[in-house]
Amino acid sequence: MTEPYLLTPGPLTTSRTVKEAMLRDWGSRDGAFIALNRRIRARLVELANAADSHVAVPVQGSGTFAVEAMIGTLVPRDGKLLVLINGAYGKRIQRMAEVIGRRVVAIEVAEDQPVDPATLDDALSADADITHVAVVHCETTSGILNPVEAVADIVARHGRRLLIDSMSAFGALPLDAARVPFEAVAASANKCLEGVPGMGFVIARADALAAAKGNAHSLSLDLHDQWRGFEANAQWRFTPPTHVLAAFGQALDEHEAEGGVAGRGARYAVNGRILIDGMRGLGFETLLPDALQAPIIVTFRMPADPAFVFDAFYDQLRERGFVIYPGKLTVADSFRIGCIGRLGAAEMRAALDAIRATLDAMGVASGAP
Ligand SMILES: *Cc1c(COP(=O)(O)O)cnc(C)c1O
Secondary structure, eight states, rough: OOEEOSSSSOOOOOOHHHHTTTSOOOOOHHHHHHHHHHHHHHHHHHHHHHHOOOOOOOSSSSSSHHHHHHHHHHHHOEEEEEEESSHHHHHHHHHHHHTTTTTEEEEOOOSSSSSOOHHHHHHHHOTTTTEEEESEEEEEETEOOOOOHHHHHHHHHHOOEEEETTTTTTBBBOOOTSOOOOOEEEEEETSSOOOOOSEEEEEEHHHHHTTTTTTOOOOOHHHHHHHHHHHHHHHOSOOHHHHHHHHHHHHHHHHTTHHHHHHHHHHHHHHHHHHHHHHHHHTTOBBBBBGGGGGTTTEEEEETTTTOHHHHHHHHHHHTOOOOOOOOOSSSOOEEEESSSOOOOOHHHHHHHHHHHHHHTTTTOOOOO
């Protein structure tokens, strides 16, 4: 085996054809490159069923850059943001708003609990100053699926605006603008869309972007300006990540060929089922009950057996060809295994074989916490 499989939530394993799409150089004003950008932007709004109301604005950098561009551009300087938090990515949005200098409040629940629409309802009733609500679709900290549809209903009922971080869900879990009214959603090339890292994007209401001139705290993260640039001449304001876009165009074609969001989500659901059932068979316990678990990344409680040493487990799995992910939780000692990327049932079963062999080599009788 030459390269390990990445059982991580991004960067993740990509197809050979996605990697091969990067084997040429592109001029940023090249007609073919401009056509590629147009195609990518159009496909992204289609994936959210938002072509009539929204536009896609790509942003250089990792996913966090796109989220920060969304918050800084769409929450006006005199606006107030309410962040629903149940993990590190919600906390990151709160921190961004503080750094940018926007008024921000939060409703925080434990990492193994979904965000609560009823508490949100009360908070919006109590505070008329709140203009925007931010929520994380799948909180990658734990792998929990948040109830974005119920959250969107309440935000709409109160006449406020919803900003979604769907980084680790977009492309695999449905997010339909007709069912989940949102002002903007941020995601990136290198999670469920299986591109390579280097760019994020925001799908935002065109009317909101048009009204957002002068809001941004930053030149390079000004989504309004970035959008105006694309509309004016279909070009990026600053050096585009050309190879990342070439790979992303290929990745979007492969996503479509797999059956779009439904097809991608179905493969990940099978991957998740094989992983969870197999790990439970070895005695491991998941942090979350199945009803709250998104088919993206799974958190397992650390085994109690003193022979289990996480760093050794990680290293031996790496030698057997699989990279996993340490835990990021405050509620429990844990580690994570992703089920997204160019992996299917055969690779998930091979990962379980490697885990079984590693436990045997370490002398761990059971993964029970
Ligand atoms: C991966 C991820 C991000 C962005 O992380 P980057 O490291 O900046 O790409 C943001 N939110 C969620 C929920 C994520 O999973």
